[in-house]
Amino acid sequence: MLKLDKVTKIYRVGTFGGKELHAVSEVSFEVRDREVVSLIGESGSGKSTIGKMILHLVSISDGSILLDDLDVAALKGEALKEYYRKVQGVFQDPFSSYNPIFKADRIFQTIHDEFYPDVSAGEWSAKVERTLKDVGLNPEHVLDKFPHQLSGGQLQRFLIARALLLDIKFLVADEIISMLDASTRIDVLNLLAGLKELGLSILFITHDLSLANYISERAVILYRGCVAEMGATEKIFTNPRHPYTQMLIASVPRLDRKWEAQASVESKCAPTGYASGCVYYDRCPLAFGKCKRRPIPLEIEPGHFVACWKAAEPPV
Amino acid sequence: MGLQVENLTIYYQTLSGDVRALENATFSLEGGEIMGLAGESGCGKTTLGHSLIFLAPPMKYVGGRVLLDGEELPIQDMEKMNEFRFRDISIIPQYAMNALNPIRKIGRMTEELLQAKKVDFKAVLPELKRRLDLVKLPHDVLDLYPIELSGGMKQRMVMVVSTLLDPSLLIADEITSALDVASQKAVAEMLVEFRDQDCCKSAIVITHDISILYQIADSIMIMYAGQVAEKASTRTIIHSPRHPYTKLLISSLPEIGVKYSERQLTGIPGKPPLLLDPPPGCRFRDRCPIAFDKCLEVPPFVEIEKGHFVACWKEAGNA
Numbered sequence: 001m002l003k004l005d006k007v008t009k010i011y012r013v014g015t016f017g018g019k020e021l022h023a024v025s026e027v028s029f030e031v032r033d034r035e036v037v038s039l040i041g042e043s044g045s046g047k048s049t050i051g052k053m054i055l056h057l058v059s060i061s062d063g064s065i066l067l068d069d070l071d072v073a074a075l076k077g078e079a080l081k082e083y084y085r086k087v088q089g090v091f092q093d094p095f096s097s098y099n100p101i102f103k104a105d106r107i108f109q110t111i112h113d114e115f116y117p118d119v120s121a122g123e124w125s126a127k128v129e130r131t132l133k134d135v136g137l138n139p140e141h142v143l144d145k146f147p148h149q150l151s152g153g154q155l156q157r158f159l160i161a162r163a164l165l166l167d168i169k170f171l172v173a174d175e176i177i178s179m180l181d182a183s184t185r186i187d188v189l190n191l192l193a194g195l196k197e198l199g200l201s202i203l204f205i206t207h208d209l210s211l212a213n214y215i216s217e218r219a220v221i222l223y224r225g226c227v228a229e230m231g232a233t234e235k236i237f238t239n240p241r242h243p244y245t246q247m248l249i250a251s252v253p254r255l256d257r258k259w260e261a262q263a264s265v266e267s268k269c270a271p272t273g274y275a276s277g278c279v280y281y282d283r284c285p286l287a288f289g290k291c292k293r294r295p296i297p298l299e300i301e302p303g304h305f306v307a308c309w310k311a312a313e314p315p316v
Numbered sequence: 317m318g319l320q321v322e323n324l325t326i327y328y329q330t331l332s333g334d335v336r337a338l339e340n341a342t343f344s345l346e347g348g349e350i351m352g353l354a355g356e357s358g359c360g361k362t363t364l365g366h367s368l369i370f371l372a373p374p375m376k377y378v379g380g381r382v383l384l385d386g387e388e389l390p391i392q393d394m395e396k397m398n399e400f401r402f403r404d405i406s407i408i409p410q411y412a413m414n415a416l417n418p419i420r421k422i423g424r425m426t427e428e429l430l431q432a433k434k435v436d437f438k439a440v441l442p443e444l445k446r447r448l449d450l451v452k453l454p455h456d457v458l459d460l461y462p463i464e465l466s467g468g469m470k471q472r473m474v475m476v477v478s479t480l481l482d483p484s485l486l487i488a489d490e491i492t493s494a495l496d497v498a499s500q501k502a503v504a505e506m507l508v509e510f511r512d513q514d515c516c517k518s519a520i521v522i523t524h525d526i527s528i529l530y531q532i533a534d535s536i537m538i539m540y541a542g543q544v545a546e547k548a549s550t551r552t553i554i555h556s557p558r559h560p561y562t563k564l565l566i567s568s569l570p571e572i573g574v575k576y577s578e579r580q581l582t583g584i585p586g587k588p589p590l591l592l593d594p595p596p597g598c599r600f601r602d603r604c605p606i607a608f609d610k611c612l613e614v615p616p617f618v619e620i621e622k623g624h625f626v627a628c629w630k631e632a633g634n635a
C-alpha cells in the first residue's frame with residue numbers, strides 16, 4: 001500500500017544553508033496492507049525524517065512516496081486533508097503533544113471540528129468513548145482531565161485513539177514507547193499489534209531491536225540514511241548479513257545470554273556530506289577496496305536485501 | 317567494608333505536602349559489588365542515589381543512616397559531605413552528559429572541576445591520561461568541545477572524571493539510557509572494567525533497563541513506589557524472583573526471541589500510587605495478584621535465603 005522509491009532527503013545546513021546534510025539517501029521499501037514494518041536505526045540515522053516525509057511534514061528531495069499509487073509529494077489542499085484521514089503519525093514524547101493549559105481530550109474535539117463537522121455532538125462523544133475503549137482506556141477515568149493528571153501511557157494511547165478516530169489505514173509510530181516503562185510498554189505494543197489485525201498498516205520506528213522483533217513481520221535497518229539490510233524480521237535476527245546489523249544484534253542486552261567479548265564499534269560523529277562509498281566504511285571490520293563505491297541493496301535470498309559488498313560475495 | 321544503608325527515609329517538601337519518595341530503605345553493598353537499582357520511573361531510584369551524596373532541598377532527611385567502609389556519612393549536612401563527595405563517593409547524575417557546558421573545552425572543564433575540589437590538575441594529569449587510554453578515548457578529547465563528542469564518548473569522559481580519585485562508591489544514574497545499543501554496551505562494559513581496575517570499589521547502577529543489569533551487575537535491587545521490594549544476586553532476580561512485583565516486571569520484558577504472533581506478553585494492570593499520600597501498608601497492594609489482609613501493614617524486608625531479601629508478607633514466613 002505504501003511504497004518508497006529511492007527517497008532522498010537533503011537538508012541545507014550551516015550559515016546561509018551553504019552545506020548539505022544527506023539525512024536520507026535513496027531509501028526504497030514498502031509496507032503492505034495489514035503489515036507492521038519496523039524501521040530500526042541509531043539516533044540521527046534518518047528514521048524520523050522518513051516518517052515526516054511520509055506524513056508530508058517535510059519535503060522530499062528526490063524519489064517518490066506512493067500510497068496506493070497516490071503521489072504523496074504532490075498533495076495539497078483538499079487532497080492532503082483527505083490523505084490525513086488515512087495516514088497519521090504518533091510521536092515519541094506524548095507530553096509535548098498536549099497543551100498543559102487545556103484538558104487532554106481537547107485533541108478529540110479538534111478532529112471533530114476539522115474532519116467531521118457534520119457529526120452531532122452526541123454521536124461524536126459516543127464514537128470517542130468507543131475508540132478509547134478500543135485502545136484499552138476507561139473513558140470515565142481519562143476524559144475531562146488535564147495532561148498532568150494522566151500517565152505517559154495514557155497520553156500515548158490518547159494520541160493513538162485520535163489517529164483511530166479518523167479511520168486511518170496507515171500509522172507512523174515514531175519511537176512511541178521509548179518514553180514508557182516496561183510494564184506499560186508491552187500494553188501499547190500489544191495494542192498496536194491488535195490494530196494491525198483490524199486492518200491497519202504500521203511503520204514502527206524504533207531503536208530497540210527487541211521491540212521490533214516482538215511486533216513486526218519485516219524490518220528495515222537504517223544506517224546514516226541508507227538501508228543497510230531489510231527483510232523478514234525473523235531472517236534479520238537469526239541470520240543478519242550486514243556487518244552493521246551483526247554488530248547491532250550482538251550488542252543488544254538480552255536476558256537469555258551474556259554479551260560476547262567482541263568489541264562493539266561505536267559511531268564517532270554525526271553524518272555530514274554525501275559519502276560516495278559505503279556509509280559504514282569507517283566502522284566496518286570487513287571493509288575492502290570495493291567498499292569505496294556505494295553498495296546497492298542486493299537480494300541474497302527471497303525478500304532479504306543487504307547493502308554490503310562483502311555479503312554479496314559468495315562465502316569462502 | 318562497602319556500603320550499609322539503614323532505614324533511610326527521604327521526602328520532598330512541596331506546597332501540597334511531603335512526597336514520600338524513599339521509605340525505610342535498608343540494604344548493603346559489599347566491597348567490589350556492582351548493584352543494579354531498577355524499577356519504574358518515579359519509584360525513587362534517583363532520590364536514593366542523590367540522598368547518599370547530595371541531600372539538598374526540597375529533598376528532606378527524615379531518618380536512617382548510611383555507613384561507607386564502616387564510617388558514618390553525614391548525609392544530612394551538605395557542608396560536611398564536601399569532604400566525602402567526589403573523593404569517597406561520587407555520582408554521575410542522570411543527564412550528566414547533556415549538562416556539560418557547551419562552550420568550555422573538556423580539559424578546561426575538568427581542570428575547573430578539580431580545582432573546586434582542591435585537587436592539583438597537573439599532578440593528576442598523568443593518571444587522567446592513563447584513564448583515557450583505559451576507556452579508549454584519545455588524549456586530544458581534552459581539547460574538544462562537548463558537541464564534538466558522540467554520546468558514548470561523552471558518557472565515558474564523565475565516567476573518567478567522576479572516578480579520578482578512586483572513590484569507594486560510584487553512583488551511576490541512567491548513564492546508558494540515551495545511547496544506542498553499541499555505545500550502551502561499550503559504556504556498561506567500561507563500568508565493569510573500572511571496578512576491576514579499582515577505579516571505584518563498588519557501584520550502584522541505576523537504570524530502568526534490566527537487561528543491561530543482567531549483563532553487568534552482581535546484584536539487583538528492585539524498588540516500587542518508594543519502597544525497596546527485593547534484592548538478590550542478578551541470577552536470582554532474573555530467574556527466580558520472589559516478590560510479586562519483580563515477577564510481573566521480569567515477565568513483561570520483551571526478550572529478543574519473543575514475537576507477538578507466538579507469545580503475547582502482558583503488562584502490569586494499574587499504575588503506581590501517588591507518593592504524596594501513599595496508601596498504608598505494601599504500596600504494591602492494589603496491583604498485587606496475591607494481596608491479602610495482612611498487606612495493609614508494611615511488609616518487613618527479610619532475608620529468605622543468603623543474600624536474597626524480599627519485602628512481601630507472602631514470603632515473610634520464610635525468613
Ligand SMILES: Nc1ncnc2c1ncn2[C@@H]1O[C@H](COP(=O)(O)OP(=O)(O)O)[C@@H](O)[C@H]1O
Nearest residue numbers: 011013023042043044045046047048049050270
Ligand atoms: N530540520 C532539519 N534541519 C537540518 N537537519 C536536520 C533536520 N531534521 C533532522 N536533521 C538531521 O538529519 C539527520 C537525521 O535526523 P532524524 O531523521 O531526526 O534521525 P532519527 O529520527 O533517526 O534520530 C540528523 O543528522 C539530524 O541532525
Ligand SMILES: Nc1ncnc2c1ncn2[C@@H]1O[C@H](COP(=O)(O)OP(=O)(O)O)[C@@H](O)[C@H]1O
Nearest residue numbers: 328335337356357358359360361362363374591
Ligand atoms: N524535586 C522534587 N519535588 C517533589 N517531588 C519530587 C522531586 N523530585 C522527585 N520527586 C518525586 O519523587 C518520586 C521519586 O522520584 P525519582 O527518585 O526521581 O524517581 P526515579 O529516579 O525512580 O524515576 C517521584 O514520585 C517524583 O515525582
Ligand code: SF4
Nearest residue numbers: 598601604611628629
Ligand atoms: S505484601 Fe501483600 S500486597 Fe505486597 S506484594 Fe506481598 S502479597 Fe502483594
Ligand SMILES: [Mg+2]
Nearest residue numbers: 047048049175
Ligand atoms: Mg527520531
Ligand SMILES: [Mg+2]
Nearest residue numbers: 361362363410
Ligand atoms: Mg531517575
